[in-house]
Amino acid sequence: AGSRGQKRYYLSGNEFSFGLGLNYDELLALYVAQNLTTSLCGAIFGDELQSALKKIKKALPKDRVEYAERVAPLVLRLEASRPLYPEDASSIVGVALTALGESRKLRVRYRSLKSKTPQTYTAHPYNFVYFRGALYLVGYSCKDNDVRFWKFSRMLAADALREKFTRPKDFDADAYLASAFTPYIGETETARVKMR
Numbered sequence: 001a002g003s004r005g006q007k008r009y010y011l012s013g014n015e016f017s018f019g020l021g022l023n024y025d026e027l028l029a030l031y032v033a034q035n036l037t038t039s040l041c042g043a044i045f046g047d048e049l050q051s052a053l054k055k056i057k058k059a060l061p062k063d064r065v066e067y068a069e070r071v072a073p074l075v076l077r078l079e080a081s082r083p084l085y086p087e088d089a090s091s092i093v094g095v096a097l098t099a100l101g102e103s104r105k106l107r108v109r110y111r112s113l114k115s116k117t118p119q120t121y122t123a124h125p126y127n128f129v130y131f132r133g134a135l136y137l138v139g140y141s142c143k144d145n146d147v148r149f150w151k152f153s154r155m156l157a158a159d160a161l162r163e164k165f166t167r168p169k170d171f172d173a174d175a176y177l178a179s180a181f182t183p184y185i186g187e188t189e190t191a192r193v194k195m196r
Contacts, residue, residue, distance in 0.1 A: 027056050031068045085153050092158045096137055099160035100125040109157040110150055117155055122166040127173040
């Protein structure tokens with residue numbers, strides 16, 4: 001406090017934050033990593049991440065934004081092509097997330113590659129899986145009596161049912177996916193092959 005009601009403030013390096021306790025370097029890291037999340041656009045996470053990153057850009061000083069824009073393209077994402085989500089994908093993902101968080105059964109209308117007509121599944125949602133640029137739901141299929149994957153870009157509709165389910169205590173998603181070549185689990189035996 002100075003004379004005549006004047007006030008002066010001193011901000012020191014990393015102690016400066018934006019309410020969430022993030023310093024400039026943490027904000028910069030999030031901004032630079034934005035191109036790693038572009039394949040989620042169209043789903044609930046991608047849209048929200050892009051919105052957050054726009055706010056981060058406004059909070060950063062101009063010279064840091066310019067630096068981030070030079071560095072961001074140098075961080076490459078090598079994966080399959082970006083999936084095309086339907087217009088209501090964000091609401092489908094939101095319903096699935098609610099069902100997962102509240103351990104409620106989920107009814108999914110799904111168009112698979114194998115079937116010409118959409119099928120309806122009742123699922124016990126266990127986890128979301130981000131694999132090769134696409135978002136999947138892994139869970140127990142009541143129709144198949146086994147654990148299955150559903151790709152969100154192929155979901156036509158989803159409803160969280162009132163009926164609850166109990167997640168198996170011994171189900172470990174990381175262990176289950178450890179041997180997955182793609183998000184389809186097959187036999188555990190391996191064979192040596194020659195490819196021409």
